[in-house]
Amino acid sequence: MRSVREAARGMRRAPLLSGLSITAIGLSLFIIGLFALTAHNIDEALTDVESRVEVVAYLEEGTPEEIVSVVRSEIEGFPEIEDVRYVSKVEALYDASRELTEFSDVFSDLEVNPLPASLELRLREGSRTPEDVERVAERLRGYDFVEDVRYGRAWVDKVSSLRRIAGGAALALGGAFALGAILLIGTAVRMAVLARSREISIMQTVGATDAFIRRPFLIEGLLTGVAGGILASGLTWIAWWTVNRSLLELQWLPDLWVALGMILAAAIGVLAAGRGVRKEIRRIEAL
């Protein structure tokens, strides 16, 4: 209890420096928060897209439906396959004219249906990696009556790499800011230690342990960190709310991520304070 009181006193003694430290942690985690928000929403979108990953096998003109039906049940036996849907030429034309309304005239004027029949395959969750898709496609190409195999994996990969870039940028930028925050908090705590150097020297003289002397300063670091974490969460929430309201619908971060962010903020605070206080305590002792 005494340590908490001392920590609060330390923060009140140098409000500007404490404020700066809190802002520094807050900004560094805000940057991480923004990227996390982006990454999380890309993730969500990707999961959605991935669940619809389809491999389409276009069939040669005139492939008898009985053969298709046999092959279809064979394909359904592939371990990667969730389900298989047969789309006949007629259905393909119907789907096309429904989805591409601008061209409905063109479709209705056709004398011959140019669209091929196809088998649309959905893959099981966990079997949607580029390798899985490629393997399935390869097996499909092995059938004589399969004219062509198409899949939309390429752009899924592009989105994936975009997400990795966002994550990397968040770590680099956030890390740089966090380093700045560590230096600032270190300075703030060292000043707090300096302001109490007489007290600390007396503590050392009467036989207080290092841990006892350090505790209030570590708590000051912890409080600074937590305050920075709250600031960062608040800023991130405001950014999310603004975008959500005016631009596009985004999901808020999972609770676990927010909790991890707070723990990170607290850890940065304690780490920086520990660094500062250790140096100063040794210096005071040597006087």
Add this chain to the structure above:
Amino acid sequence: MIQFRSVTKRYARSAPALDDVSFHVRKGEFVFLTGPSGAGKTSILKLIHMQGLPTDGEVRVSKYSSRKIRRREIPELRRRVGYVFQDFRLLEGLTAAENVAFALECTGTPKARIQPRVQRLLGQVGLAPRARSYPRELSGGEQQRVVIARALATEPVVLLADEPTGNLDERATTGVFELFRSIHAAGTTVVMATHDAELIRRNPGIRVLELENGALVYDSLAAGTVPGAPA
């Protein structure tokens, strides 16, 4: 109790503060450490208190040796070795009682035991009526008594005092010195650094260690005489 074996202490880029000093203080002894300013008196007290380790040689205090002591053992040692400064070093924002209580809080004394102990300590140094006074409201002699009470808080077996009467007038000096004598009489080993020749002369029964330029030049125990005492 306290043993110096060929102790040399050198601070960065200066002549050695102590040069090959050896002596032994037994349990329950009272020793004056004397010599001109800069002779090494404070260096000896600091080494006994393990504020820094010798550059060469060994300091032993009770079961602790400067060669083997670990950093986390130093607080234990300091609770057994009280330290009184010439310049008091009281916390200005705390009352006499709070200054003494501070030492007890810092060393983990349970809260319920602090108040009675503070009262007893202030009574022991004759300051019970001034418990609620702040340092600035106390005379030099009274402030030094608070410092002594604080140094006794952890019930040390050794009490070190660095020129404890240096800032006091004659009357206060006598009073504070008598206090040290009574603490010694109760069984505590006392090592007092002083350059007050008069104080030494008036107490011929007390052992004197004299330093000059970091070297021990006189030990009344070895010489069998006391400097300044009538021949």
